[in-house]
Amino acid sequence: xxxxxxxxxxxxxxxxxxxxxxxxxxxxxxxxxxxxxxxxxxxxxxxxxxxxxxxxxxxxxxxxxxxxxxxxxxxxxxxxxxxxxxxxxxxxxxxxxxxxxxxxxxxxxxxxxxxxxxxxxxxxxxxxxxxxxxxxxxxxxxxxxxxxxxxxxxxxxxxxxxxxxxxxxxxxxxxxxxxxxxxxxxxxxxxxxxxxxxxxxxxxxxxxxxxxxxxxxxxxxxxxxxxxxxxxxxxxxxxxxxxxxxxxxxxxxxxxxxxxxxxxxxxxxxxxxxxxxxxxxxxxxxxxxxxxxxxxxxxxxxxxxxxxxxxxxxxxxxxxxxxxxxxx
Numbered sequence: 001x002x003x004x005x006x007x008x009x010x011x012x013x014x015x016x017x018x019x020x021x022x023x024x025x026x027x028x029x030x031x032x033x034x035x036x037x038x039x040x041x042x043x044x045x046x047x048x049x050x051x052x053x054x055x056x057x058x059x060x061x062x063x064x065x066x067x068x069x070x071x072x073x074x075x076x077x078x079x080x081x082x083x084x085x086x087x088x089x090x091x092x093x094x095x096x097x098x099x100x101x102x103x104x105x106x107x108x109x110x111x112x113x114x115x116x117x118x119x120x121x122x123x124x125x126x127x128x129x130x131x132x133x134x135x136x137x138x139x140x141x142x143x144x145x146x147x148x149x150x151x152x153x154x155x156x157x158x159x160x161x162x163x164x165x166x167x168x169x170x171x172x173x174x175x176x177x178x179x180x181x182x183x184x185x186x187x188x189x190x191x192x193x194x195x196x197x198x199x200x201x202x203x204x205x206x207x208x209x210x211x212x213x214x215x216x217x218x219x220x221x222x223x224x225x226x227x228x229x230x231x232x233x234x235x236x237x238x239x240x241x242x243x244x245x246x247x248x249x250x251x252x253x254x255x256x257x258x259x260x261x262x263x264x265x266x267x268x269x270x271x272x273x274x275x276x277x278x279x280x281x282x283x284x285x286x287x288x289x290x291x292x293x294x295x296x297x298x299x300x301x302x303x304x305x306x307x308x309x310x311x312x313x314x315x316x317x318x319x320x321x322x323x324x325x326x327x328x
Contacts (some may be wrong), residue, residue, distance in 0.1 A: 045124055068306075075300035079293045088249035096301035103284060104301070111280040112308065114194070115262035118201045119209075122258050123251065125202060126209045130250075131243075134217035146214075153207050161268050164200040165191065192274035193230045216250025217243075237275045245324075252320040256313050280305050 025140055059224050074080045078091045098104050137145055139227065152160060170187035178184045190196050205272045266281040273279070280301070287298030
């Protein structure tokens with residue numbers, strides 16, 4: 001009995017202090033400045049919104065928009081960093097260098113083509129997985145399945161890229177399995193090709209496609225497919241006329257994320273690609289890796305790729321919006 005009383009006393013002291021006064025949080029809530037702040041916030045919904053949005057907006061401006069604007073500013077200069085005593089001038093030469101030399105066009109258009117193709121491949125691969133999770137896995141097991149799919153993404157991009165290298169190497173798991181099955185006599189050179197780079201990018205971006213698709217499919221009422229089946233529609237017709245149109249929003253979001261991310265990959269193409277798969281990010285990095293006044297040129301090239309990806313994404317979004325309106 002005395003032990004129970006002592007334990008209760010310790011719990012009471014942990015909450016309110018040994019002398020009965022409130023602990024830190026209690027004193028904070030009871031303080032006049034805190035009450036004045038809460039009264040100020042509660043008087044107006046506009047003030048609530050401003051105070052709640054202040055930190056996210058500040059984060060976006062300083063950590064996202066700020067560096068991009070700085071890169072844009074540097075792209076219009078003739079030197080960066082500026083040497084002591086030197087003068088920095090405004091110029092368009094960094095952009096004219098891209099349009100005036102066709103050697104830069106091949107990696108630029110190759111990057112956009114690869115990004116579009118890999119985005120489509122990611123969609124084809126992940127759509128059945130998202131459909132299975134959303135429509136055939138019981139609700140109590142969905143979180144477990146999603147957790148299992150998320151586990152590889154707990155490690156960094158470089159580690160996952162090396163995992164692909166281990167799988168596709170001449171002595172890797174894929175060639176070993178093919179030789180064990182008697183399908184090949186010598187290893188297939190998967191590495192340092194567009195196939196190995198595509199496999200790596202699809203693997204790295206699969207999650208960004210899977211989650212929007214899963215969210216769209218999960219919200220799709222099963223009664224719609226059941227009604228279509230009652231009207232005599234087959235499995236393919238139900239998918240083409242019901243499921244696919246109702247998940248266009250998820251497809252649009254997933255494809256946009258994967259495409260934008262794919263245009264900016266650098267480490268994966270370097271590790272998995274070869275001379276014939278050089279992407280524009282490698283060209284841009286080359287300007288930042290050399291000494292001299294090449295940083296403005298790299299910033300200009302990065303800006304060109306950024307706006308090109310945005311224009312393509314905007315056009316894609318308009319097409320998807322038109323498709324959604326047509327189906328509705």
